[in-house]
Amino acid sequence: MFDFIKISRPRRMRVVCNGHPALRMKSLPVMAITDEIRELAQRMIVTMKENEIPGVGLAAPQVGVNKRMIVIDTRPVGRKEKRAEKQKQLSPGEMMLNPLMPLALVNPEILSSSAETETCGEGCLSLPGVEGEVTRPAKVLLRAKLLDGKEVMLECGGLLARCLQHEIDHLDGVLFYDRIPKEQQEAANDVMAELAAQEAMLAATQQKI
Ligand SMILES: [Zn+2]
Numbered sequence: 001m002f003d004f005i006k007i008s009r010p011r012r013m014r015v016v017c018n019g020h021p022a023l024r025m026k027s028l029p030v031m032a033i034t035d036e037i038r039e040l041a042q043r044m045i046v047t048m049k050e051n052e053i054p055g056v057g058l059a060a061p062q063v064g065v066n067k068r069m070i071v072i073d074t075r076p077v078g079r080k081e082k083r084a085e086k087q088k089q090l091s092p093g094e095m096m097l098n099p100l101m102p103l104a105l106v107n108p109e110i111l112s113s114s115a116e117t118e119t120c121g122e123g124c125l126s127l128p129g130v131e132g133e134v135t136r137p138a139k140v141l142l143r144a145k146l147l148d149g150k151e152v153m154l155e156c157g158g159l160l161a162r163c164l165q166h167e168i169d170h171l172d173g174v175l176f177y178d179r180i181p182k183e184q185q186e187a188a189n190d191v192m193a194e195l196a197a198q199e200a201m202l203a204a205t206q207q208k209i
Pocket residue numbers: 123124125126166167170
């Protein structure tokens with residue numbers, strides 16, 4: 001009825017959960033940064049920020065689009081975090097990208113990773129209710145394109161490095177669940193099965209329509 005009204009605010013998208021096929025597919029590179037890609041980036045940012053528990057990152061497969069694009073916002077939130085951030089040495093990636101966040105990265109790649117690792121608890125908007133500890137390289141060398149077409153190559157540390165690895169995993173069909181210890185996987189299996197059942201039910205209803 002109101003089709004003629006041009007909606008200027010990007011619309012939120014549904015975050016697909018465990019069991020949705022898009023989460024297990026290898027995503028294809030973005031060939032050109034078109035209006036369609038820019039709109040998808042805006043909608044992904046809104047989706048990430050307006051989630052019940054706001055995310056620090058979201059990958060296109062999580063909104064059912066198998067394209068190599070992610071959005072991130074790993075800036076410190078609370079006053080305590082902001083103070084802690086001032087005191088530590090930020091990586092070149094954090095220094096350059098933090099002021100641009102929330103930010104979309106197109107065709108992001110990790111060119112190399114540090115031997116030094118860190119273990120930290122993770123969660124995922126596509127796996128609500130699942131938690132676990134993941135050991136990942138502490139620093140990574142990122143190469144990606146920004147939406148204006150500019151290419152960046154930056155050494156990234158801290159939460160940014162962790163988030164990039166988690167989101168780029170999504171582009172290869174890998175979930176953080178795959179990387180948590182066996183006993184934590186077992187503890188999460190009921191929730192994983194429940195999420196998959198919900199996705200299967202949604203798929204069946206959509207087919208009927
Ligand atoms: Zn995730």
